[in-house]
Amino acid sequence: MTDALPVDVVVRLLQAASAEQEVDVDSLLGGARLSGPDALRVGTEIRRLRATSERRRRRDQELTALFSSARELAQLRDVDELLGRLVERAHDLVGTDVTYLSEFDPDSRELRVRTTLGTVEPSFLGLRVPPGVGLASQVVEGRRPFWTSKYAVMTQARHDSAIDAAVSAEGLVSLLGVPLLAGDEVIGVLFAANRVEHAFSPEEISLLSAFADHAAIVLQTARLLARAQESADETRRAYGELSRHVEAMERASEVHSDLTSLVLQGGEASDVAIALGRALRCQVSLLDPEHLHGPVGDAVDRSRRSGRCSAVADGTYVVAVLAGSALLGALLLEQGEVEFGPVELRTAERAAQITALLNLKQDAMIEAEQRVRSDLLADMLSDDPDRRGDVATRARARGIRLGELQSVVVVAVPAELRRDAIRALRRTGGPAGEHAERAVVLTSHADPAAASTFVHTTVSRAVRAPVLAVGASFADATDDLRAQVEAASSCVRMLPSLGLTDTAVTTDEYLPYVALFGPGEARVTAYVRRVIGPVLDWDAKHVGKLLPTLAAYLGNRMSPVATARALHLHKNTVLQRLERAAELLGDDWQEPDRLFRVTVAVRLAELTKNP
Template sequence: MSETIPVDVVVQLLRAVPAGPDADPAAVLADSALSEEDAARIGYEIRRLHATSGRWRRRGQELAALFSSARELAQLRDVDELLGRLVERAHDLMGTDVTYLSEFDVRTQELRVRTTLGTTAPSFLGLRVPPGMGLASQVVEGRRPSWTSRYTVMTEAPHDSGIDAAVEAEGLVSLLGVPLLAEDEVLGVLFAANRVEHAFAPEEISLLSAFADHAAVVLQTARLLARAQDSTAEAQHAYQELARHVEAMERASEVHTDLTNLVLQGGGSHDVATALGRALRCRVELLDPDGLDGAVGEAADRSRRSGRCVRVRDRTHVVAVLAGNSLLGALLLWEGEVEFGPVELRTAERAAQITALLQLKQDAMAEAEQRVHGDLLADLLADSPYRRTDLAVRARARDIRLDELRSVVVVAVPAELRREALRSLRRAGGLVGEHAGHVVAFTAEADPAAASTRIHAMAGRVARVPLLAVGAHLAEAIDDARDQVGTATACLRVLPSLGLADAAVTTDEYLPYTALFGPGETRVTAFVQRVIGRVLDWDAQHAGTLLPTLAAYLNNRMSPVATARELHLHKNTVLQRLDRVTELLGKGWQGPDELFRVTVAVRLAQVGRPR
């Protein structure tokens, strides 16, 4: 340039640089002596300088916003909140329509859209990108930014139908993705997308990449802190579990010590429930097999099959008490201040095993005691005086004083229930055993009626079926025990014929029947046969109607009408049957003396017939 430019013109040109594209360098140079070509060159350089200045100014603003966002993100510790704020800041920096972050799963190699901003389709959040598919996988595999100005025609990465459908539903056209890298680990991909075709400038790619680098560091730090917190929480939880386990083991040791002492000191099965409840700080109940019903029964059955403690309902457990395949009962536990864990449940199971052992021991002792009582009772009721020579001494060894026994009660108990009835009655004291198919109990009760009532009630609670019990008084000497048992047994045999099925009586109340059906039973049979034998023989060969008709006739004061009403027969039918009786017994059978003997014989025949 040969011409010179005045200083004022140069100053004006320099002032035009920051003025922007609105400034006109030609107007400033109009009064100068420059050629058009030189003026054009100066104008071009001024505009280029202005563009460069604007680019650096914008770059400075972006970097300022970038560092400001990084500082803000660095203050966050919650990962979910951090991801949301990260996408929000990227959205503000880029000014795109949609911004979202896909998290990378190292295990499955999938990407899942974790956080979005600007989306409208609900299906986009949570979208999964299979390995090797789409623009996101290209970013992960290459660990560098990838972009497309028009997604539908993109050929650099394979398409997936699910991803394409989600992109189409959201209306996205141009996408830019940059990796979130922590050292060499890919944490995810940050996307900026538009709903119009757009060619991403290098400055945009550089800006989003720089932001992603800062964000990755912050995200990795937040994750490490979260893991550290989780590890601390896990360590604290493990410590608490260890402390609880140690405490549970101490309780189990306490139960083991208590149960061992119970076994050595001869404790019972109920003592086990007490010791278990004290150690586990809970309520424990020992249930009999008969008490296992409803939900408790179902749980006990499951425990019986598995051998384990089973939950009945919330905070209630049951464990079966087993001896082989036999169910002896169950322990029912209600949780108290101690929450049941594996150690507590195993402790309950071991307690159930100890309970079974103690019950078997008690049963064995009861069986042995029952055999001893049975032998004493057999010797007491034997014909041979030799078997009773040292009976009093042997009974005293079992804490039984024969000279204090004042009553005997004979009870008719079904065979399958006899064992439990004997065990229950033995707790009442005295001498109890089995004789001639009945349960016999000698007691110190002076009143046979009171003794019969008490023994009947005790046996009934165990048997839970109707029972007959007959009591008899013993003299001061025990020598008449055999006779009194025989008399009570005879009375017991007569009671069902009198319509009794569940009662407690004494031999004195039914003395006429016991006298007749005692030792002189053969003479009674001969008497009945001699008086009404022909009627009995007729009934045996025919329908068996004469004896019931004759008994009803005598009970109704010899009234045919009342007899017919009781038997639900026509009067003529009753008269025909009475005519048959007259043929068999003779016309004088209704005379005073004959009628008395017939009445007694009919009553005895009815009593002696099985029902």
């Protein structure tokens, strides 16, 4: 039986086993008078206890750091900041050269490097790993840790040239990857890597796995919170949109109520613009058809085709006021306090319809008045003396002062648009109506050219089709008006044979031709061919200039010098052309009778060529 060990030796042995102090176990046992086998057995046991104690102490330190990191990560809400801190803590815990996190995309099944620490190559961040490639895919597919001490010779997973190049550029040799799991779902892979060959111990794998488990929960929670925040933001946006929609609907209801009252109480079209501007808190203008030009006119044309509001500029819209195909005007809206949305624009379109309705109602009243005026105009143009007998008295009764009327305009438009043309003419204020399948209006313009131009512009904007307007002046509405209307009507019938179908002229400009060929005659072309046909044929074959030369010669008092100056030609060139004309027309073409007919034919040919 061995002697008992001294208490001091026992205490020193316990201290050695606890790893609290550095103790030379062999020296201590050598002075304890133990046999060789006993000393060996006690020493072995002491070293085992010491290693266990060291592992537990290190484990406590790691777990303390792990839980501390987990608490810190749990306080983060921003996903990007969380990923950065997560990699930073893992890097500190494991102590490898490089630590990085790859996020898993369940749709493409790719892994993309989101955050790194310890890397030197900028291209490593954002590196994408296709499915089934490299160590990362082994971790994802197996849902367990996977490591290699030397990546270059790893055979357990398929290599990819791009991934191998990135790993080689970073100088990574040994890698450990552990999955970030949220239930059965892999949301990423956490990597620890060294630039030297290294066999990862079970303790290192266990530590990184435990950290990854904590990190996965925190990361998933952060994602859920981010989604919840996005949902909350979306809910707030939807609520705000709903509130704006409700406000818009309330404004639309207010406008509808106001417009209904306007219709029932006999309001005017201008009141619609006021009510719409008050409800939408913006500036609204009611535009006449005559004022629709430029960008506004282009936008009105678009609105007219679509029936909807059309943008003029940023924050400015226009909507056409239509009655069938007739344009009555437009509403111009300039954005104010309220941003224009679909409800506001639809409200403006409804307001345009109400404006058209009120315009039609007003037009109906005007129509009744104008019908009387039309009857008065018909009586003024009648062949029956009895109907013309008391025209002046009836005109005064309708507020028409015949003495102020100085010109008449006869208008030709397609038959289906004649009613719209007459409606537009009645807005000019003078008596207007239909006579002999033409629209006729009396104006106070002293100049018939100004009157025809004004009427042409007004009717063209209303019907959007070719308009032929012929003006004539008269001295007395009760005396020579009928003669002037007949002259203008004859001119209207004759002008299309000259190629004029959309213009404004006066009877004085074309009266000689009307007198020559008579109203409605279609013999202009035949006459021109009969008189100067050879000249026209010569010009057609030789690309000549005989007709313009004849026109200039006749227009310059038959002076070759003046003709050459007007055409910027040499006198001899003009004389040569006149000689050619004499060969074609005959030597007597400048005799008075022939000259008159040639002059008329040349003028008609020029008009037909350049209407």
